Amino acid sequence: MRKLIETIDLTYHYRSGTKDEVKALDSVSMNVFQGEILAVTGQNGSGKSTLARHFNALLTPSRGEVFVKGLSTSEKNNVKEIRKIVGMVFQNPDNQLVSSIVEEDIAFGPENLGLPQAEIIERVDWALRTLNLESLRREAPHNLSEGQKQQVAIAGVLAMKPECIVLDEPTAHLDPRGRREVLENVLRLNREEGITIVFLTHFMNEVIHCDRMLVMENGSIKMQGPPVEIFRKSSELKNTGLDIPVASRIAEGLLREGFKIRADIIHTEELIDCLCQLKSST
Amino acid sequence: MELTKNITLGVYLPGKSFIHNLDPRTKIIAATIIIVLLLFSRSYPAFALSALFIAALIIFSGLPAGYVMRGLKPMLPVLAIMWVFQLFLFKDPDAAVYFQWWIFEATEAGLQMGNLIILRVLFLFTITTFLTLTTSVVSLTDGLESMLKPLQAIGLPSQELVMTLVIALRFVLILAEELEKIIKAQMARGVAFDRGNFIQKTRKIFPVFLPLFIGAFKRAEELIVAMDARSYTGGKGRTKMKTLHMGRVDLGAAALMIIYSGLLIYIITTTEPMI
Numbered sequence: 279m280r281k282l283i284e285t286i287d288l289t290y291h292y293r294s295g296t297k298d299e300v301k302a303l304d305s306v307s308m309n310v311f312q313g314e315i316l317a318v319t320g321q322n323g324s325g326k327s328t329l330a331r332h333f334n335a336l337l338t339p340s341r342g343e344v345f346v347k348g349l350s351t352s353e354k355n356n357v358k359e360i361r362k363i364v365g366m367v368f369q370n371p372d373n374q375l376v377s378s379i380v381e382e383d384i385a386f387g388p389e390n391l392g393l394p395q396a397e398i399i400e401r402v403d404w405a406l407r408t409l410n411l412e413s414l415r416r417e418a419p420h421n422l423s424e425g426q427k428q429q430v431a432i433a434g435v436l437a438m439k440p441e442c443i444v445l446d447e448p449t450a451h452l453d454p455r456g457r458r459e460v461l462e463n464v465l466r467l468n469r470e471e472g473i474t475i476v477f478l479t480h481f482m483n484e485v486i487h488c489d490r491m492l493v494m495e496n497g498s499i500k501m502q503g504p505p506v507e508i509f510r511k512s513s514e515l516k517n518t519g520l521d522i523p524v525a526s527r528i529a530e531g532l533l534r535e536g537f538k539i540r541a542d543i544i545h546t547e548e549l550i551d552c553l554c555q556l557k558s559s560t
Numbered sequence: 561m562e563l564t565k566n567i568t569l570g571v572y573l574p575g576k577s578f579i580h581n582l583d584p585r586t587k588i589i590a591a592t593i594i595i596v597l598l599l600f601s602r603s604y605p606a607f608a609l610s611a612l613f614i615a616a617l618i619i620f621s622g623l624p625a626g627y628v629m630r631g632l633k634p635m636l637p638v639l640a641i642m643w644v645f646q647l648f649l650f651k652d653p654d655a656a657v658y659f660q661w662w663i664f665e666a667t668e669a670g671l672q673m674g675n676l677i678i679l680r681v682l683f684l685f686t687i688t689t690f691l692t693l694t695t696s697v698v699s700l701t702d703g704l705e706s707m708l709k710p711l712q713a714i715g716l717p718s719q720e721l722v723m724t725l726v727i728a729l730r731f732v733l734i735l736a737e738e739l740e741k742i743i744k745a746q747m748a749r750g751v752a753f754d755r756g757n758f759i760q761k762t763r764k765i766f767p768v769f770l771p772l773f774i775g776a777f778k779r780a781e782e783l784i785v786a787m788d789a790r791s792y793t794g795g796k797g798r799t800k801m802k803t804l805h806m807g808r809v810d811l812g813a814a815a816l817m818i819i820y821s822g823l824l825i826y827i828i829t830t831t832e833p834m835i
Contacts, residue, residue, distance in 0.1 A: 336789055358791065366789040373779050374786035378572055378697040378730050385801035390791040398801040416574050418696075420733050434790065 282442055282474050283310035283333050283364070287342035290328055294340050302328040304497040305342065310442065315468050315475040317485040317505070320494030321519040326478050329494065330444050333476065334364035347441075362391065365435035369447040371427035372419075380422075380430050381406065381415045387438040405437040408471070409463055425456020429463060436467065442474035443467065449479060461487065482509075482523040486544040493518055506542045525549040571733065572696045578809050579621040579694050584703025586810040590817050591691045597824050598683050602833035607679050609827055613820050614686060621694050631689050632682065639678050646674035672835040697729045699802070706804055719795025727783065735776060742771050 290303040303325050310316055310333070320326045331337040332344045335351040346363055349356040365387075368374050377383035384405055388398040406412045409429050419427055428448055435443055445464065449457040461484055467473045477488060485491050486505050493501040493508065495518040501508050508515060509526045516522075522530070529543040529552070539556060543549050574580070579587075594610070601607055618625050652669035659666040692700065701722045708718035746768065747753065753764055 331785075334789060336785055358793075361789065361791045366786075368782065368786055368789075370782065372734055373782035376727060376730070376783075376787060378726075382696070382698040382801065386792070387790040389798050389800055390793070392797045392799050395799060395801065395803065398799065402801065418572060418574070419730075438790065 279311040279314070281309045281345075282312045282347060283476075284345045285309075285329075285332065285339075285342065286345075288329070288332060288339050288344055289341040290332070290337060291340045292328075302497050303332075306497070306499055307342075308492065308499060308502070310474060310476055312441075313468075313472055313474055314490060315465070315477060315488040317488035317491040318476060318478045318494065319480055319482075319485060319491060319520055320500075321480070324494040324518075325497040326492075326494050327446055328497075330366070330446050330476060330478055333442070333444050334366055335360050336366070362438065363440055364442045364444060365438055365440035367428070367431050367435055367443060367445045367448050369450050371424060371431045371451070374431050375419045375427065375434070378418050378420075380411070380417050380419065383419065383430060384434045384437050387434055391438065401437045401439065405433040408436060408467070409433045423453075423456060425452050425459050428452060428456065428460050432460070432463065432467075436473075440473065442476065444476040444478075446478045447480075448477075449481065449484065457481070457484070480520065482521055486523055493520065495519070506544055509544050510541060571693060573623055573627070573693050574696070575622050575694065577621045577694070578812075579617060581809055582813055583804055583806045583810045584695055584699040585707055585804060586806065586813050587691060587695055588700070588703050588707065590813060591687055593817060593821060594687050595684060597821060597828075598680060598687075600828055601680075601824070602676065602835065603828065603831040604834065605831045606824060606827045607683070609820075609824055610683060614683070614690065618690065621690070623690075623693055628686065628689060628693060632685060635681075635685065639681060642681070643674040643678050646677055647671055650674070669835055676834050692729070697726055699804075701726045702800070702802060702804060717795070719798065723795070731776075731779070734779070735772065738775055739768065739772050742768050 285306055285308050288303055288306040289301070292300040292302050306325075306329060318326045318330065328337065332339065332351060333346065335344075335346075335357045338344075338352045344351040346356075346360045349360055351357070351360055375383050376386050381402055384402045385398055388401050393401070406415055409432060411426075411429055411433055414422065414426060414430070419430060422430065428451075432443070432445075432448070443464075448464075449460050452460065464475055464477065465487055468475045475488075477484065479485060486509075488505060490503065491501075491505050491508055492499055493515065500518050501511070501514065509522045512522045512526065512530060521527075523544050525543050525546045525548065529539050529541065529549060532539050533541055537556060539552050540548075543552060594614075598610060601610065615625075618628055647666050647670040648664045650667070650670040650673040651665070652667055655667040655669035657665055657667050658671070695703075704725070705719060705722045708716065708722065712718050743753065751764055751767075753761065755761075756764070
């Protein structure tokens, strides 16, 4: 698989050079591969947001390097190109929408790129269509639900046609329905448009849909791999302050009690299937 | 404590009326003309004509009239204070005295001055609210931007100024909501905002604004990062999704404005001023 983003020995200090310097990232080396969905998890303060902000040069390394498609983020001349490749969605939709009309907010990014008018209109239409937001086109953001606002924020990034979208806890402020809708749309963007996704979250039920996950603690990567493998090492994961999905927890308990059940269950549907099989075999 | 319900300034209510469809430049120029003429209005007939005109505009726009006027409610106490000040402090030795106590004197001139100022403020408020209710902030600022463009030649960063305005207007409502939350949180912890004398009440307001300001700065920082992430680097090199076109409706509006202005100027010059 091709590397889209690569960090090499990435170290970052907040308030660098002052006496209350804080090390937020400590020699992080990782990759984001083209076309994958990567979940980045970790408790608050584990450094996941700081890491994510290096992916489109909002932050640049104190030491080490970050490459986006081979372009170093530390090089000022690359920043414009990098931000075209990697888009970013933040936690609070209210603080990232610029305009008081949905379609005009979505146009903000393409306008900044200096695209011709016809192309901007085409992209805005496309972004609205892709996320099923056409009915909200002329709405004002303050009349929308939190979930809808977040969809608009995603559309705003999508209209810039990035190869990768980084979402920094986009579901943290949302109700369960909003969370599900955002997640479904993000998964669809990956599947249908081939957009690489980096998804920051601490909801394990969202992580199970991702191809790969990173677990961060104190500014470094503690675990990485497919969610199935990580959730099997539940005690190690719990040491970082995170939990495993409900289905895995139930399966783990049953296994401990001596039931013959697969150890790699993460989805609720899988659990149901296995339980039904277990029932019919006894 | 429903603060957001009463804020109508800066809010846009989408609609399909011909007023909504006017070019923003037309609306800005028209609003400016109305305001300037209001500042020259000094007689009741002149205000009556403006009132009729604005009422007609509101009806044409299809907006609920109650909604337009609701924003006035929080301003009423301020207006009342202004009125009282004018009533007692405006001095005119020739005017009839209604009431006298110690150094205070309520004269006819004071009364008329109070009325004049209240009327002006009411009209100013209504017309600006009406402008923002029928014009999206974006088209409003597009209009401003295109009108300010010539000033770029003398070094005015018009695009950046306009962007600042866009954002300020978007956050009016968000900050009002936040203020409401803070007040409710403090009420829940036992602060009685409606009790005590004037000084005690005022003192209770300060702890409300501190968290509001801190919150506003935090939001501003997040917004900067988000705009940065969406490749905003200032006005240079930006293109626009929408370009402005003046059409037949704008011509109609111009004709309407000329008739109104002509009538109003005639009334202003021929009727007896209030003071």
